[in-house]
Every structure is written in C-alpha cells, then in structure tokens.
Amino acid sequence: MPYIIAVYDVGQKRVGKMLKLFRRYLTWVQNSVFEGDLTGAQLRQLQQEAEAIMAEADGVIFYQLRDERYSERTALGVDKAERSRFL
C-alpha cells in the first residue's frame, strides 16, 4: 500500500475543516503535515474531499512513496506525531 505524506497550506477559516478531514484518513504529524498508508481509492477520495473544502490560494501537496521502507525519517526537537511509523 502506498505511503502518503500530505501537507496543506489553507486560509485560516478552513484550517479546522482540513484538519478534521485529514485526520480521518491519515496520522497527524506536525502543524499541517500528515502521514499514513492509503489505497489509491482512499487517496482519490481524500483529494476530492479536500478540493471541496479548498478556496482560492489554498494548496495541498501529496507525496506518494511506493513503500514506507524507501524512506528514512529524522525528527529534531519535539516530535508531535501521534504514533511513530518510521524507525
């Protein structure tokens, strides 16, 4: 299953809605950053729901890793991730 890192940059009015949406699909990591496993169908659904919330000037980026093992993760300072998915 592909591993997703997602980041959003949206207007203040939509931050709450986006946070709630992304938490339904992924693990909150930091600020506006989320991680987790999603099937292709789940990813498309999340993208559609995000687009329905987004307004002008908002942006969301999804990084799709083929497999979690392809990446290393290093956290400096406070690691707020709800659960650790990497080493």
Next chain:
Amino acid sequence: MPYIIAVYDVGQKRVGKMLKLFRRYLTWVQNSVFEGDLTGAQLRQLQQEAEAIMAEADGVIFYQLRDERYSERTALGVDKAERSRFL
C-alpha cells in the same frame, strides 16, 4: 543523492531564521515545507544549523527518500513550489 522533504514547526520568533536557513539548502515548497537533493554531509550540516536555532517546543522532520523516482507528487490548488522536481 538522497532526496529530502523537510517540514518545521517553530515559534514565530524563529520562523524567519529557519526559512533563511532552509532556503540555503533546499527548495521552498509551501508554508514550512521544503524539498531537494542533499548529500549526507549537507543533511547533517543543515540539521546542526537547525538545532542551533531551535528552542523548546520546536520541531523539524526530515524525510529521506532513497531516490526521487520512488515518489509521486500531486498538488491540488495553488502550487507555490519555486521549481517542480517531480512529474
């Protein structure tokens, strides 16, 4: 060369310094998100410089991909990336 995605969440007072530091090493993508190729030595140097700026409650995460080709990148809405590194 490993491909890095870096995200930080730091106090308002340190945002300017962090932005300046990260831009010296990586490409600004969105909000507090950066991407780019770094050697292991460059990554360690960036991490040391970031730690020198960081204070309590600040956090920085580095995702290290073995190779840029292992990932897909999808942007919804405004893509503020200074240059596109993916498809």
